[in-house]
Amino acid sequence: MAYSNPMSILAETASLLALQVAPEDDVAVALQPLEAGQSVRVGAAEVQLRDPVPAGHKFALHGIEAGAPVRRYRAPIGLATRAIVAGEHVHSHNLHTALSGELAYRFTGAQPQPLSPTDRAVPDFRGYVRADGSVGTRNEIWILPTVGCVGRLGERLAMKGAGLVEGRIDGVHAFNHPFGCSQLGADLDGTAAILASLALNPNAGGVLLLGLGCESNQLDALLSRIPFDRRARLRTVRAQSESDEFEAGMTALAELIDLASADQRQDVPLSALRLGVKCGGSDAMSGLTANPLIGRMADAVAQAQGSAILTEIPEIFGAETLLTQRAENEAVFDRLTQVVNRFKRYFLDHGEPVSENPSPGNIAGGITTLEEKSLGAVQKGGIATVTDVIDYGARISRTGLTILEGPGNDAVSTTALAAAGATLTLFSTGRGTPLGSPVPTVKIASNSALAQRKPGWIDFDAGRVLQEGMDVAADALLAHIVAIASGAPARNEVNDERAIGIWKRGVTL
Numbered sequence: 001m002a003y004s005n006p007m008s009i010l011a012e013t014a015s016l017l018a019l020q021v022a023p024e025d026d027v028a029v030a031l032q033p034l035e036a037g038q039s040v041r042v043g044a045a046e047v048q049l050r051d052p053v054p055a056g057h058k059f060a061l062h063g064i065e066a067g068a069p070v071r072r073y074r075a076p077i078g079l080a081t082r083a084i085v086a087g088e089h090v091h092s093h094n095l096h097t098a099l100s101g102e103l104a105y106r107f108t109g110a111q112p113q114p115l116s117p118t119d120r121a122v123p124d125f126r127g128y129v130r131a132d133g134s135v136g137t138r139n140e141i142w143i144l145p146t147v148g149c150v151g152r153l154g155e156r157l158a159m160k161g162a163g164l165v166e167g168r169i170d171g172v173h174a175f176n177h178p179f180g181c182s183q184l185g186a187d188l189d190g191t192a193a194i195l196a197s198l199a200l201n202p203n204a205g206g207v208l209l210l211g212l213g214c215e216s217n218q219l220d221a222l223l224s225r226i227p228f229d230r231r232a233r234l235r236t237v238r239a240q241s242e243s244d245e246f247e248a249g250m251t252a253l254a255e256l257i258d259l260a261s262a263d264q265r266q267d268v269p270l271s272a273l274r275l276g277v278k279c280g281g282s283d284a285m286s287g288l289t290a291n292p293l294i295g296r297m298a299d300a301v302a303q304a305q306g307s308a309i310l311t312e313i314p315e316i317f318g319a320e321t322l323l324t325q326r327a328e329n330e331a332v333f334d335r336l337t338q339v340v341n342r343f344k345r346y347f348l349d350h351g352e353p354v355s356e357n358p359s360p361g362n363i364a365g366g367i368t369t370l371e372e373k374s375l376g377a378v379q380k381g382g383i384a385t386v387t388d389v390i391d392y393g394a395r396i397s398r399t400g401l402t403i404l405e406g407p408g409n410d411a412v413s414t415t416a417l418a419a420a421g422a423t424l425t426l427f428s429t430g431r432g433t434p435l436g437s438p439v440p441t442v443k444i445a446s447n448s449a450l451a452q453r454k455p456g457w458i459d460f461d462a463g464r465v466l467q468e469g470m471d472v473a474a475d476a477l478l479a480h481i482v483a484i485a486s487g488a489p490a491r492n493e494v495n496d497e498r499a500i501g502i503w504k505r506g507v508t509l
Helices: 148-164 185-199 220-224 226-232 245-260 290-303 329-348 359-363 368-382 411-421 448-453 461-469 470-485
Strands: 028-030 037-044 045-048 056-062 069-074 075-080 124-128 140-146 171-174 203-211 234-238 264-268 274-277 307-310 386-391 400-404 424-428 441-444
Touching: 028 069, 037 220, 045 124, 075 368, 124 470, 140 148, 140 185, 140 220, 140 245, 148 171, 148 203, 148 220, 148 245, 185 203, 185 411, 203 220, 203 245, 220 234, 220 274, 226 234, 226 245, 234 245, 274 290, 274 368, 274 411, 290 307, 290 368, 290 400, 290 424, 290 441, 290 461, 307 424, 329 386, 400 411, 411 424, 424 470, 441 461, 441 470, 448 461
Parallel strands: 140 171, 140 203, 203 234, 274 307, 274 424, 307 400, 386 400, 424 441
Antiparallel strands: 028 056, 037 045, 069 075, 124 264
């Protein structure tokens, strides 16, 4: 299947009522609410609607037989459950997923698409260069509890510690969670891996690891996961061993703030940016505007020899060939297909179908099947070569596009991106969400109505793609990213929306 960035085929869309992504597609998407009986021109064809079609929903461009595949994005998005006539609304009442279980994949040779050369100047941003050469977009102190029992202690320390900042650093933040005890094996290991990797994020100019003493996620074991050369900016407090754990925590914070306050922003190339890409609360416009636009940003960073990170493995199901065909080599191909099948097995072993997606909000927004959602979602990865595939809790080590094992859950996946090393995350949404992660979490609305309705949540309106074209919107978004990477606050930071979510996969004792 050839990769297609759907918006690359558009020129002027402001006057369109509906959009067909590719000539091979069986459906078009309504760009505004359409009425039954209305005549709609799509390309060279004129279609009379048999049903009302909400904005973002699909209608058939011609007759489709029962059981036949229905194509969008040049690919099947499911099977017709009954005969569908031209002009009929196509959604969950007459379209169903074709996904089932694990698949066998065969490597036929690396087919990455080289990124087109550009004569545009690649912008720099102003970041914090760390001792290991990594670059942060923020200079903050992070408080990471080993276990939920001291989570509130961490939050109280952060509130008090904020009074010590006085403009010397970008902030003090605690990341509470309910885990770290009553966990076993791989489940406990996943919690420890995420926390240790978060402690290594370049946006943390200092880290306070806050332990209790009796937890399963022992402080010393967690500390052993952090290289010695990174421990100069790290302090630990074991609450059960202190006569006054709050005073000990405040002493540690004061030391870390003093150390981090010597750091200053400096000009660094775009290659220093580690860009996470994510979607949540998607609608049918996400795959037409926001996700392809984010894909342009991932390509720009990869082309500059930086790193982009794509996760949400269940939202790859049905579109994985768009990524596997871009694998750098057979080892990357094998690793990616193994992760996809392993995640499918995770669902099946719990008695759940692999297609238990999209969400109710996605469906209301016009997305019908997981294949359709995935074909739109993977566009956040652009067309850059897939250079690596890493496990949940692991950190990136390659430039280009890395695929990160993780679920679609917004809190868990944004946390996994930050743990992997993302210093700024682009988050597309068609329905809207205030959620933020430890790093700037830039919300990109797929439609202008959302951007206008929720300006307190949204950083960038990708609906402008339909009026201005992809190139103009991409230039504007890249400039906005550079500004945020250089210190301008993202909306989640203005709203103090910062949290972590940890993937709980095992039994609880």
